[in-house]
Structure formats: structure tokens, C-alpha cells
Amino acid sequence: MTSTSCSAETSGCARSPSPSSRRPVPRPPRGGGGAPPSAHREPLIQIFISNRGRGPTATATWGLLAAWAIHDSEELVTMGGWLAGWLDRAGPRLRARFPQVPERVWDQVRVSPSQARIAIGAMGxxxxxxxxxxxRTGGRSRFYQPTLVGFGLQAGGHVAQAVVTRGYTPGVVTAPLVAAPFSLWAWRRLRASGVPRDGHAAVVGAALLLPITAAACHALARMLAPHRPR
Structure with a gap:
């Protein structure tokens, strides 16, 4: 049985539905303004899709810093004790073998442990x-690519130092085992990820960047920790 109600403003009567015939009205989600849930998830999906291509290059880019840390940890641990007596032991033999090298050059070769730590930190x-x-650039950076190539090429310098000195030199173990293999792997990783590379420009940039950066780091170390008069 239903009840009826009439009003003066209306021309007819409206039936009031029975409680059993009423249906619940869906309520919009809180704070959503009535938008469907998929609309709120869409930006997250878009972010995920846009970042998918950065995954493969992350190991090649941040891995450079990790590989350098491993390599220079060897130098940091061994350089202090090695430098303390190396020049005094090998100096006379090297001077006799290379008499054309000025004496001031041999003085510049001498590096104190504190200078080595500062130089390594600056290079870091x-x-x-x-x-x-x-x-940040997905491996396309013109600063990153020459640095990556230079990191691998400097392994040859470590091996050459060991050959010239006829013995161990700091970094000679991890240079061919970590630095060179990682540089080659990361370069190939960039190609596999479709990242544009310019090998010639990277080599030229490394040839310029490596000595300038090394000289600047050592100059900073000598400025902050000058040699004490002997």
C-alpha cells in the first residue's frame, strides 16, 4: 500500500515509493570530485611508462660512480704507504734511466698522503x-660519455706505470679488473638501450678532460696541503 500527497503548487499528486523499492545512490569517492578511480591512477601509470627507458641506463650511469669508488678505494688504501718510500727507493734508478727529465719534475711527482686523499676526494x-x-639525460650527456671513456682508458696508464716502475703501483689491480671492463660494458649498454653515442667525440673529450681534471685535482691538493720544508 502506498501513500499519496498533494500540494497547492502542483497540479497532481505524487506517489511516495515504498521503502522496499528505494535503491541506494552511489556516492562519489572522497576528494575525487566524482572522477572515476582510473583517472587518479593514470598519472602514476604515465610516470611509470615514461621512466621505463631510464632503467637500463641507470646501471651504466650511477654504476660509473660505484666502479670509480671501488677503483679509487684501492688507491686510497695503498697510496699513503706506497708514496712514502717509493720516490726515495725508485728515484735514483729513474733519474739514471731518464736523465733528460728536469729535477723539478721529480719534485712534483712526490705526493704526500694528505694530498692524495684531497685529490681523490676532488676527483670523486x-x-x-x-x-x-x-x-639525468639517460646516458646522452656530453659530460658523462667522455668521462666514462676516460675512466676506461686510464687503466692503461696504471698498467704503464707498473711497467715503468717494475712493480706495484696504486690502482693497478682494479684498473684492468674493474675500470676498463665496466667502461666497455657501460658503453655497450648505452648502445643496447638505443642511446646515441659519438665514440670519436668521447675519445677526444676524454683525452682533454682526463689530464686537465687530474692536474686540477692535484693542484687543489697541493694548495690545501702544501709540502712542508724537508
């Missing part, structure tokens, strides 16, 4: 900046 800042630049 450069490597971190290069890795960050590579990660």
Missing part, C-alpha cells in the same frame, strides 16, 4: 657530477 666530486649528468 667530478665523477659524481658526471654520473648524475648521465642519469
Amino acid at each position: 666530486a667530478v665523477m659524481a657530477a658526471a654520473a648524475a649528468s648521465g642519469a
Whole structure:
């Protein structure tokens, strides 16, 4: 049985539905303004899709900093004790073998443990900046790519130092085992990920960047920790 109600403003009567015939009205989600849930998930999906291509290059970019840390940890641990007596032991033999080298050059070769730590720290800042630049650009950075190539090429310098000195030199173990293999792997990783590469420009950039950066780091170390008069 239903009840009826009439009003003066209306021309007819409206039936009031029975409680059993009423249906619940769906309520919009809180704070959503009535938008369907999929509309709120869409930006997250788009972010995921846009970041998928960065995954493969992350190991090649931030991995550069990790590989450098492993390599220079060897130098940091061994350089202090090695430098303390190396020049005194090998100096006379090297002077006799290379008499054309001026004496001031041999003086510049001498590096104190504190200078070595400062120089390694400064180089670490450069490597971190290069890795960050590579990660930000998906490996396309013109700063990151020459740094990556230079990191691999400097392994040859470590091996050459060991040959010249006829013995161990700091970094000679991890240079061919970590630095060179990682640089080659990361370069191939960039190609597999479709990242544009310019090998010639990277080699030229590395040839310019490596000595300038190394000289600047050592100059900073000598300025902050000058040699004491002997």
C-alpha cells in the first residue's frame, strides 16, 4: 500500500515509493570530485611508462660512480704507504734511466698522503657530477660519455706505470679488473638501450678532460696541503 500527497503548487499528486523499492545512490569517492578511480591512477601509470627507458641506463650511469669508488678505494688504501718510500727507493734508478727529465719534475711527482686523499676526494666530486649528468639525460650527456671513456682508458696508464716502475703501483689491480671492463660494458649498454653515442667525440673529450681534471685535482691538493720544508 502506498501513500499519496498533494500540494497547492502542483497540479497532481505524487506517489511516495515504498521503502522496499528505494535503491541506494552511489556516492562519489572522497576528494575525487566524482572522477572515476582510473583517472587518479593514470598519472602514476604515465610516470611509470615514461621512466621505463631510464632503467637500463641507470646501471651504466650511477654504476660509473660505484666502479670509480671501488677503483679509487684501492688507491686510497695503498697510496699513503706506497708514496712514502717509493720516490726515495725508485728515484735514483729513474733519474739514471731518464736523465733528460728536469729535477723539478721529480719534485712534483712526490705526493704526500694528505694530498692524495684531497685529490681523490676532488676527483670523486667530478665523477659524481658526471654520473648524475648521465642519469639525468639517460646516458646522452656530453659530460658523462667522455668521462666514462676516460675512466676506461686510464687503466692503461696504471698498467704503464707498473711497467715503468717494475712493480706495484696504486690502482693497478682494479684498473684492468674493474675500470676498463665496466667502461666497455657501460658503453655497450648505452648502445643496447638505443642511446646515441659519438665514440670519436668521447675519445677526444676524454683525452682533454682526463689530464686537465687530474692536474686540477692535484693542484687543489697541493694548495690545501702544501709540502712542508724537508
